[in-house]
Amino acid sequence: MKFNEKNCVGCGVCVRMCPFNAREMFDDLENGIRKLKFYPERCRRCGLCKEVCINSAINEEGGVDEIKKELVFCDKCGAVLTTRAHLFYIINRLKEKYYANQTLRRISAENMGIETRDLKLCPLCLMEEYKKVRAI
Numbered sequence: 001m002k003f004n005e006k007n008c009v010g011c012g013v014c015v016r017m018c019p020f021n022a023r024e025m026f027d028d029l030e031n032g033i034r035k036l037k038f039y040p041e042r043c044r045r046c047g048l049c050k051e052v053c054i055n056s057a058i059n060e061e062g063g064v065d066e067i068k069k070e071l072v073f074c075d076k077c078g079a080v081l082t083t084r085a086h087l088f089y090i091i092n093r094l095k096e097k098y099y100a101n102q103t104l105r106r107i108s109a110e111n112m113g114i115e116t117r118d119l120k121l122c123p124l125c126l127m128e129e130y131k132k133v134r135a136i
């Protein structure tokens with residue numbers, strides 16, 4: 001039940017679902033890294049993590065015990081949004097519809113080296129932005 005390094009996007013869903021604490025997640029805010037760990041000695045092979053994984057990133061054989069992914073922070077308040085890999089996963093799933101969300105537009109623009117006024121925003125800061133727009 002180790003991580004498939006290539007497929008794992010660091011969303012943390014498997015960590016939250018494991019009933020036996022065999023998976024842990026830690027956000028290193030100083031270095032902007034999310035670390036996920038699998039503890040084989042605690043695993044009872046119930047299969048739940050594999051079932052809920054959003055990107056087929058749990059191997060029954062092989063794989064790695066530890067994953068590190070770059071974190072993305074809200075440009076206004078500094079809250080953790082999620083990992084960059086997770087945001088790319090969402091962009092790929094939404095296809096052209098991702099363009100309705102300014103955080104996803106910004107992530108895509110950063111990837112292409114394009115300058116934009118869009119910001120990466122957490123839900124609370126996004127709500128504040130909407131309120132300002134509606135008040136105009």
Ligand code: SF4
Pocket residue numbers: 001017018019020021022023042043044045046047048049050
């Ligand atoms: S197989 Fe079950 S016990 Fe093992 S890591 Fe996955 S959810 Fe946890």
Ligand code: SF4
Pocket residue numbers: 003007008009010011012013014015036052053054055056057058
């Ligand atoms: S649910 Fe899948 S993609 Fe998300 S952190 Fe766990 S292994 Fe990685």
